[in-house]
Amino acid sequence: MGGRGSRRANARRGARREPRPPKINRSPRSFRNPTPSVLFLKSANRPPELAFSIDTPSESATIAPMPYTLPRAVLLLLVSLATAQGQPPETVGADPAHQRNPVLQAVLRDGIKSGETAVSLPAPTMRDDDDAAKQRARMAEVCGSERAVDEFLRDSVTAPFILKTHDAKTPDAIIRSVDVWFVVRADLDKLDPVPLISSAEGKVVDVANMRFEQRLLTDDELKARNLSARLEGDDPHWFVHLKSRLLGRIGFEAVDEAAASRGDSSMIIAARVSPAFNAPGEREPTNHWRNLADDGPEQPFQGGVSYAKITRLHEPPGALFVELHAAFAEPEAWFRGAPILRSKFSLVAQDQIRRLRRELLKERAE
Numbered sequence: 001m002g003g004r005g006s007r008r009a010n011a012r013r014g015a016r017r018e019p020r021p022p023k024i025n026r027s028p029r030s031f032r033n034p035t036p037s038v039l040f041l042k043s044a045n046r047p048p049e050l051a052f053s054i055d056t057p058s059e060s061a062t063i064a065p066m067p068y069t070l071p072r073a074v075l076l077l078l079v080s081l082a083t084a085q086g087q088p089p090e091t092v093g094a095d096p097a098h099q100r101n102p103v104l105q106a107v108l109r110d111g112i113k114s115g116e117t118a119v120s121l122p123a124p125t126m127r128d129d130d131d132a133a134k135q136r137a138r139m140a141e142v143c144g145s146e147r148a149v150d151e152f153l154r155d156s157v158t159a160p161f162i163l164k165t166h167d168a169k170t171p172d173a174i175i176r177s178v179d180v181w182f183v184v185r186a187d188l189d190k191l192d193p194v195p196l197i198s199s200a201e202g203k204v205v206d207v208a209n210m211r212f213e214q215r216l217l218t219d220d221e222l223k224a225r226n227l228s229a230r231l232e233g234d235d236p237h238w239f240v241h242l243k244s245r246l247l248g249r250i251g252f253e254a255v256d257e258a259a260a261s262r263g264d265s266s267m268i269i270a271a272r273v274s275p276a277f278n279a280p281g282e283r284e285p286t287n288h289w290r291n292l293a294d295d296g297p298e299q300p301f302q303g304g305v306s307y308a309k310i311t312r313l314h315e316p317p318g319a320l321f322v323e324l325h326a327a328f329a330e331p332e333a334w335f336r337g338a339p340i341l342r343s344k345f346s347l348v349a350q351d352q353i354r355r356l357r358r359e360l361l362k363e364r365a366e
Contacts, residue, residue: 095128097263100235104261104270107305114170114302114329119177121325124309128263132314139321142181153183153316157357163346169337170329173302176342177327182353184320186360188312193260193269194231197238207351208344211245217255217285224283225276236260239274241285245292246341250334252289254303266311273303289331304328 098104111120125138139149142162151160161182168175197216204213217239222228229238237259245251258271277287278300288298306326313319330341 095124095263095266097128097266098261098268101259101261101268101270102237103257103259103272104268104307107270107272107307110305112175112302112305112327112329114173114175117168117170117175119168119175119327121177121305121307121327122179124268124311124325125181125323126266126309126311126321128265128311135311135313135321136315152181153319155185155316155319157354157361159183159357161349161353163349165342165345167339167342171332173329173331174337175327176330178324178345179326180322180324180349182322183313184322184357184360185318185364186320187318188265188267188310188320191267191310193267194236197231197236197240208347209247210344210348212242213244214240214242217241221285227276234262246334249291249293250289251292252301253285254287254301255285256303266309268307268309270305270307272305273301289334291333299331299333301331302329 108121108123111118113119125142126135130138136149139152140146143149143152148160152162153159159182161180164179166177168177202213202215204211217229219229222239227239230236231238237257240256240258241253242256243251243253254273255277256271257274257276258269260267260269262268273287277285279286286298287301287303289301290296290298304327306324306328308322308324311321311323313321335341
């Protein structure tokens with residue numbers, strides 16, 4: 001009975017197994033692994049989409065498949081709540097055009113602090129003086145491989161995006177940080193934040209059981225706090241009052257101070273919850289939150305910081321690299337530390353990036 005077949009079987013049992021390549025995952029759920037894994041997600045009615053996840057005890061990252069198009073509700077959620085707790089960022093110095101952006105300078109210099117814990121936003125992934133090879137190398141670092149970069153650059157509504165999150169716990173809050181990267185096709189010279197600001201005036205966005213509405217503060221409201229806004233010119237600077245309901249349980253209001261700056265190959269929009277509106281009990285609007293379930297009293301809302309940078313890529317022509325970096329302090333009392341709100345980030349990002357891409361695709365076709 002000790003034939004050739006049994007000898008081969010014994011040899012196989014005694015041989016050291018080589019690690020298997022990542023499996024093809026045919027469900028749209030995110031994949032968790034200690035090291036980056038690339039997989040293709042398939043369904044009956046949509047083409048394969050690249051996705052991968054990275055997970056360590058303190059940091060998780062997900063690239064989710066995305067079909068729609070600058071991220072309107074992503075900015076409403078993340079810019080207004082305002083990643084990774086990175087090294088102190090270089091002076092925004094590498095890109096002189098953006099040194100004149102006062103909100104960006106404040107965001108990168110100060111980050112966000114809760115108690116004794118401080119979290120800094122990273123410096124931009126792309127620098128304005130990068131050549132095509134350097135841009136490609138930076139994308140490979142973000143995506144994990146050259147193959148992933150090719151998928152990341154696909155001219156498709158469903159091209160992948162990258163989302164990374166990080167949490168830093170404090171006694172009274174959790175600082176939630178998020179980084180998002182994706183690519184769209186558009187003409188950078190035609191992107192103007194002012195019409196976007198104006199068109200969002202009074203709009204209501206409902207997504208993932210969350211509701212956001214915003215309006216620009218009036219001159220009288222700003223003068224009462226010795227502030228001013230400017231929407232004309234190359235460097236607009238404005239204040240937005242945001243009202244939100246989260247999952248039917250938490251209501252908050254905040255005033256964002258935002259500013260935009262433009263270079264030859266990029267544009268940055270930076271925002272932070274303005275400390276000028278922190279004082280509770282003062283005339284409206286103020287930065288505060290309350291528990292809607294028990295109609296609780298207003299509590300101070302620290303808010304967060306964020307910025308989005310849009311960079312023109314050398315290759316492929318017409319492609320823009322969008323990166324969003326944000327951090328906000330989620331009070332412990334909101335969800336008792338559970339990652340309920342964080343779990344919505346990918347859904348919101350996917351929905352809004354696909355909307356943006358579809359809108360830009362429609363504009364290209366006109």
